Amino acid sequence: MKYKLTLAAALLSATFFASGASAKTFVYCSEGSPEGFDPGIYTAGTTFDASAHPIYNRLLEFKSGTTQPEAGLAQSWEISADGTVYTFKLRPNVKFQTTDFFKPTRNLNADDVVFSIGRQIDEKNAWNKYISGATWEYADGMGFPKLIKSIEKVDDLTVKVTLNRPEAPFLANLAMPFASIVSKEYADSLDKAGKKEQLNQMPVGTGPFTFVGYQQDAVIRFKKNADFWGPAPKIDDLVFAITTDAAVRYQKLKAGECHLMPYPNAADVKAMKADPNLQVLEQEGLNVAYLAYNTTKAPFDKLEVRKALNKAINKKAIVDSVFQGMATPAVNPIPPTMWSYSKATQDDTYDLEAAKKMLADAGVKDLSMKVWAMPVSRPYMLNARRAAEIIQDDFAKIGVKVEIVSFEWAEYLQRSKDKNRDGAAIMGWTGDNGDPDNFLDTLLGCDAVGGNNRAQWCNKEFDALVKKAKVVSDLAERTKLYEEAQAIFKKDAPWATIDHSLSVVPMRKGVTGFTQSPLGDFTFEAVDIAQ
Amino acid sequence: MFGFLLRRIAVLIPTFIGVSIIAFSFIRLLPGDPVALLSGERVMSPERHAQISAQLGLDRPLVVQYFDYLGGVLTGDFGSSIVSKKPILDQFWALFPATVELSFCAIVIAVALGIPAGVIAAIKRGSIFDQGLMGIALVGYSMPIFWWGLLLIILFSGTLQWFPVSGRISLMFFFPPVTGFMLIDSLLSGQKGAFASAISHLALPSIVLATIPLAVIARQTRSAMLEVLSEDYVRTARAKGLSPFRVVGIHALRNAMIPVITTIGLQIGVMLAGAILTETIFSWPGIGKWMVDSVFRRDYAVIQGGLLLIAAIIMFVNLIVDLLYGLINPRIRH
Numbered sequence: 083m084k085y086k087l088t089l090a091a092a093l094l095s096a097t098f099f100a101s102g103a104s105a106k107t108f109v110y111c112s113e114g115s116p117e118g119f120d121p122g123i124y125t126a127g128t129t130f131d132a133s134a135h136p137i138y139n140r141l142l143e144f145k146s147g148t149t150q151p152e153a154g155l156a157q158s159w160e161i162s163a164d165g166t167v168y169t170f171k172l173r174p175n176v177k178f179q180t181t182d183f184f185k186p187t188r189n190l191n192a193d194d195v196v197f198s199i200g201r202q203i204d205e206k207n208a209w210n211k212y213i214s215g216a217t218w219e220y221a222d223g224m225g226f227p228k229l230i231k232s233i234e235k236v237d238d239l240t241v242k243v244t245l246n247r248p249e250a251p252f253l254a255n256l257a258m259p260f261a262s263i264v265s266k267e268y269a270d271s272l273d274k275a276g277k278k279e280q281l282n283q284m285p286v287g288t289g290p291f292t293f294v295g296y297q298q299d300a301v302i303r304f305k306k307n308a309d310f311w312g313p314a315p316k317i318d319d320l321v322f323a324i325t326t327d328a329a330v331r332y333q334k335l336k337a338g339e340c341h342l343m344p345y346p347n348a349a350d351v352k353a354m355k356a357d358p359n360l361q362v363l364e365q366e367g368l369n370v371a372y373l374a375y376n377t378t379k380a381p382f383d384k385l386e387v388r389k390a391l392n393k394a395i396n397k398k399a400i401v402d403s404v405f406q407g408m409a410t411p412a413v414n415p416i417p418p419t420m421w422s423y424s425k426a427t428q429d430d431t432y433d434l435e436a437a438k439k440m441l442a443d444a445g446v447k448d449l450s451m452k453v454w455a456m457p458v459s460r461p462y463m464l465n466a467r468r469a470a471e472i473i474q475d476d477f478a479k480i481g482v483k484v485e486i487v488s489f490e491w492a493e494y495l496q497r498s499k500d501k502n503r504d505g506a507a508i509m510g511w512t513g514d515n516g517d518p519d520n521f522l523d524t525l526l527g528c529d530a531v532g533g534n535n536r537a538q539w540c541n542k543e544f545d546a547l548v549k550k551a552k553v554v555s556d557l558a559e560r561t562k563l564y565e566e567a568q569a570i571f572k573k574d575a576p577w578a579t580i581d582h583s584l585s586v587v588p589m590r591k592g593v594t595g596f597t598q599s600p601l602g603d604f605t606f607e608a609v610d611i612a613q
Numbered sequence: 614m615f616g617f618l619l620r621r622i623a624v625l626i627p628t629f630i631g632v633s634i635i636a637f638s639f640i641r642l643l644p645g646d647p648v649a650l651l652s653g654e655r656v657m658s659p660e661r662h663a664q665i666s667a668q669l670g671l672d673r674p675l676v677v678q679y680f681d682y683l684g685g686v687l688t689g690d691f692g693s694s695i696v697s698k699k700p701i702l703d704q705f706w707a708l709f710p711a712t713v714e715l716s717f718c719a720i721v722i723a724v725a726l727g728i729p730a731g732v733i734a735a736i737k738r739g740s741i742f743d744q745g746l747m748g749i750a751l752v753g754y755s756m757p758i759f760w761w762g763l764l765l766i767i768l769f770s771g772t773l774q775w776f777p778v779s780g781r782i783s784l785m786f787f788f789p790p791v792t793g794f795m796l797i798d799s800l801l802s803g804q805k806g807a808f809a810s811a812i813s814h815l816a817l818p819s820i821v822l823a824t825i826p827l828a829v830i831a832r833q834t835r836s837a838m839l840e841v842l843s844e845d846y847v848r849t850a851r852a853k854g855l856s857p858f859r860v861v862g863i864h865a866l867r868n869a870m871i872p873v874i875t876t877i878g879l880q881i882g883v884m885l886a887g888a889i890l891t892e893t894i895f896s897w898p899g900i901g902k903w904m905v906d907s908v909f910r911r912d913y914a915v916i917q918g919g920l921l922l923i924a925a926i927i928m929f930v931n932l933i934v935d936l937l938y939g940l941i942n943p944r945i946r947h
Contacts, residue, residue, distance in 0.1 A: 109784060115906075117697045125651070214693045217665050219651060282698065297790070298707045299898035300781060321784050325896040329763060333771045334778040492645025492911055533658070 105318035108593075108609055111331045111340035112322040115299045119285040121259040122202050125219045127602055132322055134259030135605045136304050137179070138287035141170055141195065141241075142257040146608065147597040149368065149420065149516020151257040155190060155288065156241075165248030165555055166231075170195070172239040177309040178265045179292040183284050186267055190288055192235035197266040199243075203227040209269060212278040220260035220514075225249075248553040250560060251517040258515050259603075262287065290315045290607035300324055316595065316610035335360065335588060341611060342589035342596065344604055348406040348464060354588045365598040366419050367585040369462035370412050370521065371510035372577040373453070373473065374536040376503050381446050388575040390440035391506075392430040394480045395578050400469045408586055412579035414568050416521045419600050420513070421557075422564035427572050429579075438480045450483040452505025454498055458491045461602065462510035462583050469508060469580065501532050508580070509536050512602060518564045523548040526571065539576035621935055625928050629921075633686065636920035637679050640913055647671070647695050647911035669695060671913075682917065691918035696910050701918035705900060709922075710793030711781065712899030715891065716884045718815055719822035724877060727827045731834025731873075735842060736861060746831065753828035758887055762821040762894040769817060776817050779896040783810040818895040822887050826880040833876040837869035844868075871942055878934030882927050 114128040121134035134140075143154035156170040176190040201209035202221035210216070221227065229252070231244040245252065255261065268286045272278050285293050290312065291304035302322040306315045323340055325331045331343040332350050336357065346354060355362050373395070375382040382388060397411035413429040416422070441449070455470035456463060463469060467488065474484040487505070489497055498507040514520050524530060527548055528540035544567050551563035571577075587598055592612035599605065648665050649657060657665075666672040670681070685692060691701035730750075734743040770778040777783065781795045788802035796815070799807035841847060842865055850864045889901035900919060907915035 107784070118699070123698070211668070213698045215669050215695060215698050217651065217668070219657075222661055223657075279698075295787075295789075297898065298704065299902060300711075300896070301784065303787065323780060323784060323896070324898070325779055326902070327894055327896070330766060330779050330894060330896060333766050336771055337774055337778050339778055339780075339784075490644050491909070492647075492650045496646060496649055 106316070106611055107319040107321060108317040108342075108606060108611055109321045109323055109340040110604065110606065111325045111334050111343040112302075112604075113324075113328075113331070113343075113345050114326055115324050116296075116302070118282040119293065119296075120264070120282040121262045122198070122218055122221065122264075123213075123216045123282070124260075125223075130259035131604045132302050133285060134262045135289070135603055136291035136320060136607075137285050137289045137293055138259075138262035138264065139176075139289050140257055140259075140261050140263060142253055144257050144516065144599070144601060144603075146605075147599065149254070149513070149600050151253050154257065155195070155263055159253075161555065165250075165553065166245045168243045168245070168252065169236070170241045170243070172241065173311060174239060176288050176311045178268065178288055179286050179307050179309065181284070181286060181292055181294075183280075184265075184268050184271065184286050186265060186286070188267060190263070190265075191238045192241045194263050194266045195241045196233050196235050197269065198263045199226075199230070199233050199261065202260070203230050203233075208273070209278070209281075213282055218260070220258065224255050224258070224260075224514075226255075248555070250552055250555050251515060251519045254515040254517045291320050310607075312607070315607045317606065320606055332588070335590065338590065340590075341593050342587065342604075342609075344587065345461070346586055346588055348404075348408050348586075351406065351408060351586055351588075359591055360588050361591055361593070363587040363589070363596070363598050364408075365585050365600065366410065366417060367461055367583050367602065368417050368419060368513035368516065368600045369510060369602075370415055370417060370582055371460075371463040371469075371508065371580040372412070372415070373506045373508055373580060374498075374577050375506045375575075376501075377537050377539045377576050378501065379504070381444070381449065382506070384444050384446075385574060386440050386444035387446055387449075388578075389430065390437045390444065390446075390480070391477065391482070392575055392578045393433050393437040393440065394476050394482070395473055395580075396432050396476050397580060398432075399472050399476075401581055403472060404463070404465045404468050405581065405583060409581040409583040412582050413572075415526060415571055415577065415579060416518050416564075416568070417513070417582040420516065420518055420521075422518045422561040422568075424565040424568040426565070427568055429572075430575070434476075434479050441480060441482070448481065448483075450485070451477075452487050453477075453484050454494070454503075454505060454507035455486050455488045456491070456494055456508055456510075457488050460510055461512060461585070462581070463508060464583070466508045498536055499533055501538050503536075503538075506578075507536055510580075514601075516601060518560075519548065519552050522564060522567055522571075523552060526576065537576035539574070541570060541574055541576075544570045544574070617939055618936065621932055625932065628928060629925065630683075632924040633683060633917075633921055634679070636917040636924070637682060638675070640908075640911070640916045641675065643911070645911045647913055650911050651696070686918075686921065691922070692914040694907070694915045695912045696907075696915075701915055704903065704915070705919065705922050707790075707793070708898055708900045708903050710790075711795070711897060712885070712888050712892070712901060714794050714796060715815065715818055715822060715897055715899060716881070716888060718819040719884060720826060720877070720880065722819055722823035723826035723830050723880065726823075727830030728834050728873065730827075731831040732838055732861065732866065734831070734835045735838035738839060743835075747835070750828040750831045753824045754832075756824055758821060758825070758890040759894055761824060762818070762891060765817050765821060766894070777810075777814050779814075779894075781811065781814050781897065782807065783814070786810060818891050818897055821895075822884060822891045825887060826877075826884060829880060829883075830873065830876060834869065834873050837872045838865060841865045841869045867941070871938065874934060874937055874941070878931055881930045885923060885927070 116129040116132035117124045119133040121130055139155050141154055141156040142151040145152045155173055157173045159168055159170045161168055178186040201207045202218040203226045229245055229249055231246045234242045236242050265286050269281055272280050290307055290310045292307045294303040294305050296302045304320040306318050328347045334340045335343050354360050375388050377383055401409045401411055414424055414427050453470045453473055456466035470486045477484045511525055525534050528545040531538050531540050547563045547567040551560045554560050595608040595610045648662055693700050730746055734746045737743050766778055769776045786804050786807045791798050791801050795811040799811040847865050850860045889905050892899045892902040904919045
């Protein structure tokens with residue numbers, strides 16, 4: 083019996099590695115199923131990894147391993163002096179993928195760009211609601227419908243975008259997955275055939291890999307795009323083996339059933355590093371976890387109270403216990419990998435005696451408060467309950483009694499943004515486009531009070547700085563403005579900044595060319611495997 | 614028999630409507646707003662929220678939504694997923710064969726091992742075999758599926774590497790689904806080694822999913838057999854000098870099977886619940902995993918549609934069990 087099973091295993095589990103002699107097949111054990119393949123209508127990174135990155139390109143792309151936008155389908159661009167008119171020159175001779183279901187007859191041109199962005203911002207566009215319930219969450223979240231006044235074709239390879247106001251992060255926004263360029267010719271052919279929904283199921287783009295097929299919740303297959311305009315991918319086939327459980331992903335990686343996996347369990351990382359068949363990459367993630375006080379409610383409206391509580395939190399204990407060291411204590415509201423990160427900011431030192439004294443000086447005695455713990459694990463906060471317990475323990479040492487509360491996730495999101503929320507809420511954020519505006523204004527701006535600004539903190543001075551930085555195009559000046567804003571943030575302490583987690587990527591030995599993205603994307607066009 | 618069938622079907626109609634009301638209303642009783650979840654941590658403006666709610670028809674009174682939904686269901690339109698925007702029925706039929714295949718293999722294992730084990734335990738009542746078997750059955754019944762599955766993966770896939778860790782077939786095989794059943798499709802594909810690969814991928818999840826039903830069936834068979842074996846007619850059969858095989862295999866087992874068949878029928882429902890965990894751990898692309906994901910995303914359309922379809926299938930299976938009952942025991946037909 084043992085012999086038979088072993089033989090079967092030898093025959094069967096040899097899987098693709100044995101068959102890879104003729105073609106290089108790279109298998110990625112992805113963490114979930116894509117919601118669809120049109121990046122414009124979704125918001126999940128899992129969906130973008132399976133659609134925007136392998137299949138599509140954007141006018142600008144984030145330079146590999148950075149958050150710096152560089153030329154993508156747009157070879158160059160000009161910005162008018164008032165910062166409201168962007169003229170993009172498209173790369174010539176870019177071909178859309180040829181698939182079993184679509185054979186393009188022309189190269190990429192301005193029509194494709196106007197179509198791809200236009201459908202997201204114009205409700206009257208025939209493709210705005212091309213499938214039931216289609217919404218353009220990212221375009222809307224980035225304010226595109228109000229920001230973009232017009233998008234026009236100047237000639238075949240020139241596109242002009244006119245904005246209603248200057249917006250410095252606009253170029254970075256165009257490099258985001260939702261702004262992927264789809265083929266208008268393909269869309270027209272689907273429209274003609276009465277199969278519009280196929281745009282979301284059988285995608286065609288200009289990216290490094292061509293879509294081959296998707297077996298729901300199981301496997302997505304791509305092959306190398308032979309016509310790709312950039313450096314040709316080194317692998318022939320790319321396969322996403324959807325494996326939702328992190329422990330199972332690890333077993334698959336160990337067994338050689340996949341080459342690379344995302345989001346390992348923190349507890350497994352040590353063993354992964356010790357495994358001679360694996361290599362582990364690490365990078366600080368573009369994220370932050372924080373404890374947001376409700377700065378409009380007593381006693382948290384008092385700066386001394388917030389500062390005292392900040393001094394009582396042992397961030398290192400949280401990093402060690404929740405992340406097993408796979409995180410760094412956070413000082414600023416933006417991560418250290420982001421440009422304009424202020425190194426001058428001094429963190430509140432962990433000092434229980436000083437904290438006690440500050441509370442007493444503020445006239446606060448026998449304080450009881452709620453700490454809200456998220457019910458879900460996110461990259462920036464793996465176990466909010468555990469973090470809340472550590473905070474509870476810390477606060478008890480300075481005489482503050484903590485009640486930990488939690489709600490189902492959707493309810494938590496809803497209730498934690500309430501202006502009358504009682505207590506401090508653990509929350510976090512992962513950056514979308516690498517621009518500090520995406521953290522500082524989105525999470526702490528006055529407009530976001532009652533929304534993303536869960537501290538309900540509106541500091542006019544801070545707000546003026548981040549609003550100004552949004553319309554200035556000079557990077558040095560923007561950096562200075564954001565540094566000043568961070569100093570005000572730290573001084574006013576609307577949050578206790580908790581951590582920036584590390585992004586850990588385990589992969590098989592022999593995998594080369596993979597670069598970790600600070601944005602958390604998984605892209606494989608430069609990946610190679612030793613045969 | 615035909616009248617019996619009609620009576621059973623007549624009961625199914627109000628049951629189906631009841632299930633549709635429960636499926637529709639229960640998910641809406643849960644806290645959590647599906648529209649707000651679409652944007653995750655990114656807070657949606659109230660205007661945008663209202664706009665999307667209207668677009669999805671969620672701003673209408675619940676009664677209107679329900680009758681609209683029921684009307685759709687009666688014409689075969691179960692709506693589209695709020696998250697993926699794909700039609701529910703398409704998704705269901707794409708995933709359902711995987712669950713059926715897994716559940717079928719699990720029930721075959723459970724029946725093929727559970728009934729003989731129960732019979733032998735009953736015949737050898739009080740022996741070490743009986744006590745050992747029932748002890749194992751109790752452990753099997755109490756086993757948390759998630760833990761059990763992970764344990765098997767670590768041992769048989771990770772350490773011994775006898776079986777693949779997860780999935781339905783090795784990634785080296787690629788063929789379009791014909792029936793959706795991997796065992797059949799792999800045979801139809803004509804690709805060498807595909808069928809064996811599908812079997813090897815099915816082994817561990819089937820064993821995990823079969824564990825609880827196997828324990829239940831073994832215990833039920835044992836107790837039913839014990840009861841029947843003490844009946845007068847069995848004694849008479851023995852007194853007539855019939856072989857032990859005929860006494861047990863033909864006279865006793867047939868009557869003992871009635872409660873066992875009921876149990877097997879009920880296990881189909883239990884199995885669908887177990888499939889949720891088994892599918893999650895083995896990355897098995899079936900409806901269990903699909904439903905769980907949808908609950909977390911508050912995807913009302915998928916949850917209500919999926920529940921209704923699953924309930925319809927369970928009702929159908931129970932109908933078949935009732936008919937089998939009638940075949941085995943003619944008195945029930947009347």
